[in-house]
Amino acid sequence: MTSAVPGTLAAFLCFFSLTVNFSDATGQETVAKPEKETTEIKIGYLRAYAPQLTLSMLDLPPRDEGVAGAEVAIGDNNTTGKFTNQKFSLDVTEIKPEGDAVRAFEDLIAKGDRYVVADLSARQLLSIADIARDKGVLIFNVGATDDSLREEDCRINVFHIAPTRSMLADALAQYLMVKKWPNWVLLYGSHEQDHLYADALRRAATRFGGQIVAEKEFKDTGTARRTDTGATQIQQQISVFTQDLPEHDVVLVADESEVFGTYVPYRTWTPRLVAGTAGLVASSWHPASEQWGGIQMQSRFLKTTSRRMLSKDMSAWTAVRAVGEATTRTKGDDAKKIGDYIRSDDFSVAAFKGQKLTFRKWNLQLRQPILLGDTKSVVSTSPQEGYLHQVSELDTLGVDQPETKCALK
Amino acid sequence: MQKRACAFAILAAGLTGSPASAYTAYVSNEKDNTMTVVDTATMQVMKTVEVGQRPRGITISHDGKLVYLCASDDDTVQIIDTATLEIVGTLPSGPDPELFVLSPDGKTLYVANEDDNLVTAIDVESKQVLAEIPVGVEPEGMGVSPDGKTMVNTSETTSMAHFIDTGTHEVTDNVLVDTRPRFAEFKPDGSQVWVSAEVGGTVSVIDNAKREVVKKIQFAIQGLRAETIQPVGIAISADGKKAYVALGPANHVAVINTDTYEVEKYILVGQRVWHLAFTPDQKTLISTNGNSNDITFIDTATDDPVQSLTVGQQPWGVVISPK
Numbered sequence: 001m002t003s004a005v006p007g008t009l010a011a012f013l014c015f016f017s018l019t020v021n022f023s024d025a026t027g028q029e030t031v032a033k034p035e036k037e038t039t040e041i042k043i044g045y046l047r048a049y050a051p052q053l054t055l056s057m058l059d060l061p062p063r064d065e066g067v068a069g070a071e072v073a074i075g076d077n078n079t080t081g082k083f084t085n086q087k088f089s090l091d092v093t094e095i096k097p098e099g100d101a102v103r104a105f106e107d108l109i110a111k112g113d114r115y116v117v118a119d120l121s122a123r124q125l126l127s128i129a130d131i132a133r134d135k136g137v138l139i140f141n142v143g144a145t146d147d148s149l150r151e152e153d154c155r156i157n158v159f160h161i162a163p164t165r166s167m168l169a170d171a172l173a174q175y176l177m178v179k180k181w182p183n184w185v186l187l188y189g190s191h192e193q194d195h196l197y198a199d200a201l202r203r204a205a206t207r208f209g210g211q212i213v214a215e216k217e218f219k220d221t222g223t224a225r226r227t228d229t230g231a232t233q234i235q236q237q238i239s240v241f242t243q244d245l246p247e248h249d250v251v252l253v254a255d256e257s258e259v260f261g262t263y264v265p266y267r268t269w270t271p272r273l274v275a276g277t278a279g280l281v282a283s284s285w286h287p288a289s290e291q292w293g294g295i296q297m298q299s300r301f302l303k304t305t306s307r308r309m310l311s312k313d314m315s316a317w318t319a320v321r322a323v324g325e326a327t328t329r330t331k332g333d334d335a336k337k338i339g340d341y342i343r344s345d346d347f348s349v350a351a352f353k354g355q356k357l358t359f360r361k362w363n364l365q366l367r368q369p370i371l372l373g374d375t376k377s378v379v380s381t382s383p384q385e386g387y388l389h390q391v392s393e394l395d396t397l398g399v400d401q402p403e404t405k406c407a408l409k
Numbered sequence: 410m411q412k413r414a415c416a417f418a419i420l421a422a423g424l425t426g427s428p429a430s431a432y433t434a435y436v437s438n439e440k441d442n443t444m445t446v447v448d449t450a451t452m453q454v455m456k457t458v459e460v461g462q463r464p465r466g467i468t469i470s471h472d473g474k475l476v477y478l479c480a481s482d483d484d485t486v487q488i489i490d491t492a493t494l495e496i497v498g499t500l501p502s503g504p505d506p507e508l509f510v511l512s513p514d515g516k517t518l519y520v521a522n523e524d525d526n527l528v529t530a531i532d533v534e535s536k537q538v539l540a541e542i543p544v545g546v547e548p549e550g551m552g553v554s555p556d557g558k559t560m561v562n563t564s565e566t567t568s569m570a571h572f573i574d575t576g577t578h579e580v581t582d583n584v585l586v587d588t589r590p591r592f593a594e595f596k597p598d599g600s601q602v603w604v605s606a607e608v609g610g611t612v613s614v615i616d617n618a619k620r621e622v623v624k625k626i627q628f629a630i631q632g633l634r635a636e637t638i639q640p641v642g643i644a645i646s647a648d649g650k651k652a653y654v655a656l657g658p659a660n661h662v663a664v665i666n667t668d669t670y671e672v673e674k675y676i677l678v679g680q681r682v683w684h685l686a687f688t689p690d691q692k693t694l695i696s697t698n699g700n701s702n703d704i705t706f707i708d709t710a711t712d713d714p715v716q717s718l719t720v721g722q723q724p725w726g727v728v729i730s731p732k
Binding site for chain 1: 505523524526543545546547564565566567568569571580583585588589608609610634636658
């Protein structure tokens with residue numbers, strides 16, 4: 001090509017291109033188009049944490065339970081952010097269970113966080129909800145399963161990623177009814193949260209036609225959970241505790257406090273299946289869920305954290321992804337716009353559950369399929385087939401719009 | 410019910426007996442690590458070949474001599490000689506290859522590495538990696554323009570179609586589409602790219618010159634919940650007039666008029682329909698139906714299902730020999 005051009009012309013072309021380059025270089029400050037500015041999106045993570053005793057060593061919560069899920073999601077958001085000029089960061093703050101959440105929360109706001117993932121008790125969450133609203137901060141609840149937070153104590157700036165106790169109980173009840181195991185006995189612990197879970201199971205029984213033929217409270221007498229002779233003792237204790245129960249298909253256990261639940265399976269007086277907080281457990285995620293692209297999430301999580309992904313990790317991942325999704329779609333970092341967008345019909349987030357997840361507009365609870373699993377595998381996913389709903393079958397789980405006590409404010 | 414419909418379809422096909430040209434279809438079976446070889450004229454299985462772990466994406470060299478197969482869990486692309494049906498080599502695909510596309514000149518294979526947020530470009534002749542291109546989270550869909558100059562990758566969690574210049578291997582444009590984009594297919598004239606969004610439930614039509622979504626196609630099948638409609642594979646006819654979209658757990662393939670963007674028909678196939686391929690004469694479209702372990706032959710003249718054929722466990726992808 002060049003050889004065909006006469007020498008003088010070639011020289012001229014060469015000179016011309018040189019001058020162009022030259023003027024480019026000198027005029028850079030005024031002419032060159034400015035680099036797109038990167039928006040920084042700061043997400044806070046406030047958690048109540050203390051080492052926790054569990055009945056089984058396998059259930060000891062990992063030190064970074066939940067936080068790890070948020071971190072993986074920050075990585076995912078930042079991969080997308082490369083193309084949208086957005087950079088996400090995570091500030092993690094820990095307080096004691098039932099410690100003062102207000103100060104820690106205000107510190108996060110002072111750092112510029114406008115989105116806060118909260119792994120707190122219901123009381124702690126409520127203590128910061130209105131401060132957050134006044135400061136234009138959005139809260140994503142990943143820890144508290146209390147129905148009250150979505151009902152009488154609901155707030156317009158608090159999004160609930162974690163499923164409620166009523167959603168979990170309904171998911172379980174639907175499955176037991178589909179299996180035609182309708183007669184249940186209910187064993188519940190003596191702490192407040194055990195009573196709340198038991199309430200959710202009673203409500204589910206009424207809703208789906210299960211019969212609770214007997215109930216029994218297991219008192220926490222404060223004795224050692226694990227002793228040298230534990231196994232023998234427990235074998236006898238649980239057997240005796242379940243001796244006087246009427247005929248039933250399933251033993252329902254409500255023991256969020258980790259006092260006796262894990263010990264119920266295989267130790268009952270009559271050979272019966274166990275479900276609830278032990279045996280077949282309802283949860284928002286399962287470390288063995290590989291359907292719907294789940295295997296990709298599981299292997300990404302394992303690669304990053306060297307452990308399996310738990311329900312709270314998935315809730316925190318979903319919370320941070322919801323912020324990421326909304327900032328990508330609204331092309332900005334205005335917390336008010338983001339909040340409006342997440343509350344709108346346009347918002348949905350994918351979280352490896354086979355369908356898009358959206359928020360219930362009347363109380364800002366994330367609609368989601370609930371996984372039912374034992375220690376090794378996912379047994380089923382609710383809603384079960386045949387439980388129909390005029391809006392979304394996911395609304396057969398938990399408190400539905402006509403029953404809600406929530407008035408968002 | 411469905412079985413009876415199939416039996417009837419087989420009978421009908423036998424009676425009308427429209428002669429189909431003989432091509433060979435290759436189906437990857439994700440769950441039992443095999444590839445099924447099918448005669449498209451007799452609609453019978455010719456052979457089942459043992460391949461690597463979790464075979465998914467499958468394509469064929471333009472001369473029909475070599476099949477390329479993503480063995481996802483072996484982190485490799487296997488090369489299978491179509492004459493002997495033996496594995497004759499591998500390509501350095503990078504980790505967890507899921508789906509890929511061969512350049513129109515047949516020289517470069519572009520692979521989506523789902524676990525590493527990368528697209529790998531491989532020279533098939535020298536088996537060398539030419540480039541690793543960072544893209545969004547969980548890259549999957551891969552399409553290449555007919556002139557070979559542009560490649561489009563979709564990333565599932567990022568929900569974007571990334572346009573890549575095949576000369577520089579740089580991402581030039583990012584187009585936001587609906588949630589979980591799974592597949593990208595250029596129209597034969599190169600004017601548009603069609604991108605399916607599995608969880609979003611839509612197909613976005615992107616203008617290749619403007620790099621903007623110009624149309625979003627929605628689907629509705631009577632008696633099916635909206636959530637079950639999950640578009641995945643797309644095939645556009647050689648004349649560019651009809652687009653077929655596999656709708657996953659909705660068990661149907663949608664037929665779309667590419668002028669009006671209207672869905673003109675929903676074809677009932679097997680369960681969880683994933684990917685599609687035309688025979689070179691365009692008379693037959695084959696769908697892979699993952700959960701019913703079969704493939705469906707569709708007559709493109711009538712857009713009716715003609716026959717279903719059991720293959721391996723969880724058939725994923727399908728490619729048909731050029732002659």
